[in-house]
Amino acid sequence: MRRWNGWGDTTIDLELNAAALGFLTERIGAAQDPADALWSEALAQVQAQPSRLPPHPLVSIESAERLQASFGQSLGDWLRLRFGQLGRVTDGVAWPESREELRELLGWASAIGAVVIPCGGATSVVGHLTPPDGDRPVLTMRLGRLRRLLALDPVAQLATFQAGVAGPDLEAQLRAQGWTLGHYPQSFEYATLGGWITTRSSGQQSARYGRIEAMFAGGRLETPRGTLDIPAFPASAAGPDLREWVLGSEGRLGVLSEATMRVQRLPECERFVGVFLPDWPAGEAAARELAQARLGLSMLRLANPIETVTTLALAGHARAIGWLERALRWRGCGAGKVLLMLGLTGSAAQVRAMQAQARAILRRHGGVSTGTVLGRRWQANRFRGVYLRNALWAHGYAVDTMETAVNWPQVSATVDAIEQAGHQALQAMGERTHAYTHLSHVYPQGSSVYSTFVFRIGPDFDHAWARWTALKRAVSRAIVGQGGTISHQHGVGKDHAPYLAAEKGEQGLQAVQALIDHIDPQGVMASGNLIQGLPR
Amino acid sequence: MRRWNGWGDTTIDLELNAAALGFLTERIGAAQDPADALWSEALAQVQAQPSRLPPHPLVSIESAERLQASFGQSLGDWLRLRFGQLGRVTDGVAWPESREELRELLGWASAIGAVVIPCGGATSVVGHLTPPDGDRPVLTMRLGRLRRLLALDPVAQLATFQAGVAGPDLEAQLRAQGWTLGHYPQSFEYATLGGWITTRSSGQQSARYGRIEAMFAGGRLETPRGTLDIPAFPASAAGPDLREWVLGSEGRLGVLSEATMRVQRLPECERFVGVFLPDWPAGEAAARELAQARLGLSMLRLANPIETVTTLALAGHARAIGWLERALRWRGCGAGKVLLMLGLTGSAAQVRAMQAQARAILRRHGGVSTGTVLGRRWQANRFRGVYLRNALWAHGYAVDTMETAVNWPQVSATVDAIEQAGHQALQAMGERTHAYTHLSHVYPQGSSVYSTFVFRIGPDFDHAWARWTALKRAVSRAIVGQGGTISHQHGVGKDHAPYLAAEKGEQGLQAVQALIDHIDPQGVMASGNLIQGLPR
Structure with a gap:
């Protein structure tokens, strides 16, 4: 069973040995084991927020569903769950099983003035799933039942999937016939194809298989205005490439229902x-x-x-x-x-x-x-390293990761600036962080820079929240200050939205907003992700 | 000197030998040598269209300038020039020498209600340069003096150019320091970097160097709303990729003034x-x-x-x-x-x-x-094969090329359908065409299909125009009918605009139009290219 307040399956437990614990204690001090909120306590908080959605046969307002659909894997999500400080949760959850159900739900949400948050594997580390503030009811659309392989063309090496399919399921369906997509982000165990595409994911072997952008040949985006069908050409010079509007759209333009992917024979x-x-x-x-x-x-x-x-x-x-x-x-x-x-x-x-x-x-x-x-x-x-987060938490340590990409001349300075920003942010609170970095994706032009920060959670939610937000703010500013992109592989969501203008410019953000306003004039889709509070 | 009514430099003349001529005569019949219009006759037609532009120190209304800036290399352009049936020409021509002059001209055009057509090497084969009908004066902005290498970063392998630089000049500036862009479309001799980017060009060795999309790392688009600065990251997951709005924009969103390109060391x-x-x-x-x-x-x-x-x-x-x-x-x-x-x-x-x-x-x-x-x-x-067009014309034969890209299972049927469409279109007029095809760019998913049609020009403009438009229409319909993109490497311009909806959908085209309307609310930029006459 999947953990409700941490990473992964409950049957998998990584242990920190004494030497590893000693290594950390020496660097950032001994920590207290935290007292996690119970499932029943969390459920009670959901029950205290009556759903604002009218009834619909495809929508569940059951508390467990609402709880599980309201959080991803951002450290902020962890803190709220572990300390039982849930904040706003979604008003209802739907699991469409067909494009028709999906479109029916979009139409219904539009008609009743709800906000729709698409949810794949709930592995977002940047706050995509947090329901936005405001009076409008929020419907979270879980896409995990749209998981079928619809077509496999062995000559064109194309596979069309329903976009809610998760990594292991997708690979199993392909491997049964000798094929692979080759997309292995660390979230592989749960993350979905549609989530990868709409957040511009990058897998561990992207140097061979390409970032998800290079694999995504075409698909179907269900928008509030109707279906946008994007044919799968090998290449085209016919004006704007509509795939690029889906990539990185983070739910703001609609829900990806199907995707045609470039696949390969399993390597020899x-x-x-x-x-x-x-x-x-x-x-x-x-x-x-x-x-x-x-x-x-x-x-x-x-x-x-x-x-x-x-x-x-x-x-x-x-x-x-x-x-x-x-x-x-x-x-x-x-x-x-x-x-x-x-x-x-x-x-x-x-x-x-x-x-x-x-x-x-x-x-x-x-x-x-x-x-x-x-x-x-x-x-x-x-795919197991990420389970370390659970083990560290059990010993009183929080882990967060931040990442960017910069050109080669900026790589070393960016590594330093990011680690230093993390150290200084916690030093100001009298705490230490253990910070370390790797280059995870390397290009001729430059590299991603991926840093991990381990620090003590602290005695309560307020301390933990203050440490995390100070770290996040300081490192994000350091990234922007070095001229890096605010994300190489995690996306924007709500956590990174304040830093997007630094690279898109006001011109760019306003144009993105204009496109969103055209496709989603009522603002149904994923409100709050990507762009926040731009004047219209 | 560059030919005013054909391809390339006047000092380069390819000759058709007797055997080659016999080969063609046998297939499509003997042809008459055409009587081309003289330069002086063409100039007289320009003079008969007084410029509708008010005076501006950076704008020339000289007839020779206006004539040369109004035509590309579409066969339609050729027919109008060779038969002296010019139709509408541009009202004035500017050669900005800096971003400041470029922006000054954009602002002026906006203020006086003119349409601006950006022009790189004037090698478009799809009618990009044809001035649109209507009452608004037309200013053609020639970008060939913006040709400097602004920066070369050997560590990140990035070169920043002013975007009006033409192929040979760009390669010369790079090769002087041991670098190459490696972009070699057949238009290399004249086409410019900005033209390649805004029309999604593909070079002969794109399998190694990438289509222009893959080389374009960032740049500056001068829009009617201001400058859109796009930083050059090695990769990013930070929402929409604004480079993709420049690629294939065909002048509708602004003028690309600078581009940062991924370059490589000259190969061993x-x-x-x-x-x-x-x-x-x-x-x-x-x-x-x-x-x-x-x-x-x-x-x-x-x-x-x-x-x-x-x-x-x-x-x-x-x-x-x-x-x-x-x-x-x-x-x-x-x-x-x-x-x-x-x-x-x-x-x-x-x-x-x-x-x-x-x-x-x-x-x-x-x-x-x-x-x-x-x-x-x-x-x-x-880069000399294209000179054959001049040689064939001199013997009474017209040449046109049409291209698409389809997935592997459709390749053979598409080759047949395209060639057959060409044959039938001319057969209906009692003429024959010599049609042949190659796959010019080959991908794991599929291939481009590039067909050449040689046919007799006919006795006068009306015959020639009817043959060309019948061929173009029939082949475009065959491409769309096969599920191919209307262009793999030539772009959309005005000639392909009627076929764009088949692949973008009405949803897609309306969204493109919404983006254009946001960035260019007065419709200053390249009106008529890409999308024609959509209801707003």
């Missing part, structure tokens, strides 16, 4: 290789050279020295790690070393060719390969 | 290889398998049997071709053979690896390689 060969480099400058230079050499690697991920230390400390196996570190030191990778993970995917010939070329580049930068030992470990845990 | 190694395959099904299957194997080839171009025959016939060198054909026949490539051109570009190791993998695939489909003999020839003539 795949391996992940961990390579240590002596220090950050060497690692960054190697990552850049590898990206710019366009070798066709499926993944490049570079941990900075603190993340490398943290990874090794949290891995357990102190003795094995000790041996590894001695061997690395002997080969030039000592205290400041960094870990680069490479993904090699393709035909056997392609993997051989890219491995030879990558090896030559890495050698020039002092790289020491550990073969596939760490790679296999990374692969086994690729 | 490049070769073009010509391979014959026994017949169309084998060629198509090989092209698809090569595209779907994602080998990193820079080009894949497959001529159908008629284009293959035509290429060999027009090449001259009858004796050498005879030897070649005997050798090919002996190896299984006889009457129905097709020619596949491959581009291999990259480091020496990459080219070796992709060549080995390509060879293995081609062998399975009965491919016979001619090495780089035909490839070198293709390379030498890559």
Whole structure:
């Protein structure tokens, strides 16, 4: 069963060993175990907010449904659930099972003046699901029952799905016939195709398979004005590309009911290789050279020295790690070393060719390969790392992640600015944060920068909320200050909306608003996401 | 000097040899040499249309300027120029030399109620430059003096140009420092960066360098509402991607003044290889398998049997071709053979690896390689083939090209439907057309389909115009009927605007119009391009 107030399945529990706990205590202090609110207490809060929706046969106003549909995985969502400070919840939940039901619900919501929030896997980390303030009733439309593979064209390598299908289900339906989409964000276990598309998601192997933008060939957007049908061409110069209006629309223009995706045959060969480099400058230079050499690697991920230390400390196996570190030191990778993970995917010939070329580049930068030992470990845990959030919480620590993308000349300064902003924000409250960073997606032009912050939750909701919002604000400002985008892969939602004008400009935001106003003149869709409170 | 009524430079003349002429005569009949209108006659027609623009120090109303700025390279443009049936010409021409002058002109045009047509290299083949009907004066803004390289970042591999820079000038400025954009459409000699971006151009080696969409990292659009500044991120999930509003906007939202492009180091190694395959099904299957194997080839171009025959016939060198054909026949490539051109570009190791993998695939489909003999020839003539239009005209033949993109299962049927539509349209007038086709850009999902039609011009403008419009209409309908996009690489302009609704839907077109109305409420920009006469 899925956890109602944390990440993932209740049968999966990661444990923090004593060494890992000691590592954290040393850095940010010992923490108290928090006292989480109970499910029954949370339900009582929902019951205290009577639904403002009139009855409809497809809409449930049951409290458990309303509770579960009102929160994603933003740390703000966690704090409200764990401390039992729910705030506003949605007024009702529908699980349409067909396009017809979906359109019926949109029409009904329009007619009664409700706001509709589309919800895929409820994995948003930027507040997409928080019901907006105001007098209008809120209907959350859960799309998880729209999960069928509608068509698979093996010649054009296209698969059409109902857009509510979640990662494992989607891959299972494709793999049964020898195909894969290859989209593996960390939210893979629950996130849906439609959510990926409308928030511009990026998977761990996007270097091979592309960001979701590159896979999305066409689809159907159910808007308040009717259905927008977007045909799947291999390419087109026929004016504006309407797919781009769906991508990143975050529910503001409608609900994606179907999507036609570019899929591939399952690769013949795949391996992940961990390579240590002596220090950050060497690692960054190697990552850049590898990206710019366009070798066709499926993944490049570079941990900075603190993340490398943290990874090794949290891995357990102190003795094995000790041996590894001695061997690395002997080969030039000592205290400041960094870990680069490479993904090699393709035909056997392609993997051989890219491995030879990558090896030559890495050698020039002092790289020491550990073969596939760490790679296999990374692969086994690729969707489990996020369960650490539960384990850390149980010991009194909160975790948040923030990310951006910048061009290569800004990468190092941005890493520093983001980590420093996090440190300073908590220092001002007399707290410390353990901050570490990796480059998760590497391009010829630049890189994403993905930072993790671990800090003590504090004694109560108010303390925790103040710490989180101070951190979030400081880091967002640092990102904008470095000229980075406010999100490389998480989206905008409500948490990032205040920072969007810095990159779109007032001109840009007003034009986006004009488009929303045209397609959704009554403001039915996902009000509050993406753009907040622009004067019309 | 540039030809005023045909393609290219007056010093370059391709000749049709007797054999080539015989080949055409046999297929579509002997033609009369046309009597072209003189420059002085055309000028007189301009003078008969007094400019409706008030004076402005940056605007020329000189007749020669107005004449040259009113036509692109659509066959319709040719017919009007060659027969001296100009129709409406622009009222004035400006050559802004800075963003400030550009913005000054936009403001002035707005204030006096003029329409502004941005003009890059005047190579549009879809009527972008034709002044719209109506009472408003028309100002054509020529952007060719905005041609400077403003910044080159070798670390992020980004080059920022003023957007009026033309192909050879852009490459010269980059190559001086060891870089290339790698964008080589057939219009390369004159077309500009801004034109490529705003019409979604695709170059011959887009398989390596990407369509212009993939190269365009950011820029500045000068709109009637002000400047839209689009920062150059490596990637972003921050809502709508404003670059996509510039791409394919065809002047309707403003003028692109600057563009930041993703550039690459000049490749270490490049070769073009010509391979014959026994017949169309084998060629198509090989092209698809090569595209779907994602080998990193820079080009894949497959001529159908008629284009293959035509290429060999027009090449001259009858004796050498005879030897070649005997050798090919002996190896299984006889009457129905097709020619596949491959581009291999990259480091020496990459080219070796992709060549080995390509060879293995081609062998399975009965491919016979001619090495780089035909490839070198293709390379030498890559921008000269278009000069054939002048040579054919001189002998009484008109040439038009039409193109689309469809998914693999539709490719063969689309080739047939397009060629048949062309044949039937002219047959209905008692004329014949020589029609041939190649796949110019090949994707895992499908392919572009690029067809050429040669037919007799006829005795006068009315005959020629009727033949051309009948052909254009029939082929456009065939494309739409096959579910293809109305353009893979030429754009929409005025010639394709009537067919846009078939792929965007009324919903889509109305939303595009709403965006135009927001950004350009007075309708200053490029009126008539992209969308025509939608009810507001």
